[in-house]
Amino acid sequence: MIESNKKSQQPSASNEPELALFFRLDSYVFGTPLGKVREVIPVGACTRLPNTVPCFLGMMNIRGEAVGILDLRLRFGLPSQLGPKCLIIVFETDAGPFGSLVDEVVEVAEIAVQSDQRSSYVPIIPEDYVLQVTVRDEKPTTIIDLRRVLSSEELRALRTNAA
Amino acid sequence: MARIKLGFKFRLIGISAGSALVLALSFSFFSLRQLKTLENHVESINRDLDIDRKITVLQVSFGNQTQEWKNILLRGDSPADYEKYNANFEKEVQSILDQTNDLEKLLSPKENELLKTFVDEEKVLVEKYRDARGKFLQNMPFSSREADKAVRGADRKVLDSLKALLESRLLASKQSQATLLADERANAYLVFAILAIISLISGTAIVLYSHSAAAMLRSIADNLISGAQQGQARSSHLTDNTQRGAAAAAEQAAAIQETVASMAEMSSMLAQTNAHTQASLLKAGHVSQLTEAGSETMKQMLASMEQIADANSLLKSIVKLVNDISRKVSVINEIAFNTQVVSFNASIEAARAGVTGKGFSVVASEVSNLARTSGQAAKEIQTLLADSADRVKDIVDQTDVRVEAGLHICSEASRRFAEIKEATSQIVSAFGQISEATKEQSLGIKQSSIALDQMNIATSSTNALSSESARLAAEMSREASSFFGLSRQLHCFLTDEIDDGHVRTSTPSPLQKPHDSEKGIGLDPLHTPPQTQLDDRLLERLAERSEKSRSPDKKDESAA
16 A cells, blocks of 8 residues: 555656566566666576575676576466576665566556556465556556565575675 | 691602602613613614625625626736736625625524525626636637626626515514514503603692692791881881981081081181280280380489489578578577667666656667567568478478388389389290190191091091981882782782781791891992091991990891
């Protein structure tokens, strides 16, 4: 409820349609607000860390910076699969940059201004991550906050472990 | 037989014949005796004739004596002639004396007296002659006339005595002839009487005998009738047989002709077969040539297949090329992907720039679109290429498989062609053998036809023989019936029966017994065809057949 309020406040503040990066996981297309995304990079070699959750692929070296990579498929209960169009979306968190492995980055597009259609849609992901449900190409599309995907505790633990 | 019944008659016949025989014997004895008396008579006659002849000679001699005397007187002028005639005269005198001596032995006493007077007179005459001759010689004046005168009339007495002798002889001979004639007449009567008796007896005997002979003849006639009947029956049977034989021969001839016809048909069929075989041979040769051509074609096809295989390998290189292109296109695709990633990052950067980055955001979006489009195009190209490669690969694979199969088939076909070639050559040789065999068969059929022709000729001659035999048999049958009629007539004549058709039958006489040496063929003496071996065999077979079908005495009948 609090996030939704925040969201509704942000576009009204800029008075501009918010952009989102749409990506595909298996057959589902999700969006994430472009503001928190730092970059999109191709998949590189990851160094796995011991004593971490299975969805945490490990640390990846991006231009001299160690960035933790999360397998979103595993995180959302889908079987792990590395396709040819796989990319890593790197975004900023409070604990530093973090990467999420997705099947494909579809496009950068504006999020259509729609009423929250969350009630009509039951996503496969926990509701905590969902920012809003919008319509894209006549299909309901869920906009998720990738920063929330890993709990702060988890992220902190990871960070500390990485550190 | 009537022999027992005629015993009495025979006895009578025997008695009469015996008496006739006795009579004949006595007659013959009598005749012999008569013959002897006749001989005596003849002898006496001969003697008389001899005496007469001698007397006649005496007469002649006397005449000669007188003649010689006259010769002396007339021609005895010369001493030589005289001597000659005188010697003749003396010779005559001597012969007269000799003859009288001869006669003296033969003559009866009474006649001897007459002869004696003649001799005496003769002696007297001769003395007179001699006397006169002496005178004639002594005194030559004594002429012949005187001498003649001296003996004239002296010979008269002598001649008279001779005449008397002759007359007495004549008388005697007449007497003897009369007695002989009387004798002979008596004999003739006797002979007539005896002959009459004999003829009477023998006539009786003949009548009796003829009776018995008639009975015998009757039985013989009966036998003849029965024989004739049998002969008739058998000859009719024979006629039947010969007709059957003729029919069989005709059948045989027909069969042979049929056979000849079928042989001819066979021959023509064989000729057809031969022609077909020749045609087939030609065709087989053609097939062989075609097979060779086919084999050649197959070789060419094999070469073509190999060329196709080569082309296929070239196609494989095309696949490689396509794969290369695909690889290059995937590089493009990667570039497009990376471009898109760059465009995403550009968009992110533009968004971070806020309002100032707005135009860049649009550019980034366009770049992203282009990158996506190019990526999609690259992807499509890649797909197409992959598809092409797949298709080409498929084609190549299929072609490979097909070429392999084709090569296999080609080699198989080649092998088959070789087999066909060999089979064809075998067929050709077989056809040749067939042709040869057909020729030989045709030759055999020709020979068979010739043999059949000969057989046909033989059969026709047999046929002619059979018909001739049939004709003869019919004739014989006719003759048998006429013989039968004659027999019956004889029977009727002998028995004085009216011909009521009833005839006693009896067993055939031994004459009618069969002689097995006679063959059925021998019944045709009129017709003697040119006998070949074949003819003989045919005839024998015919005879055997007729022998089989009929009882054995038939042909003997016909032969009889």
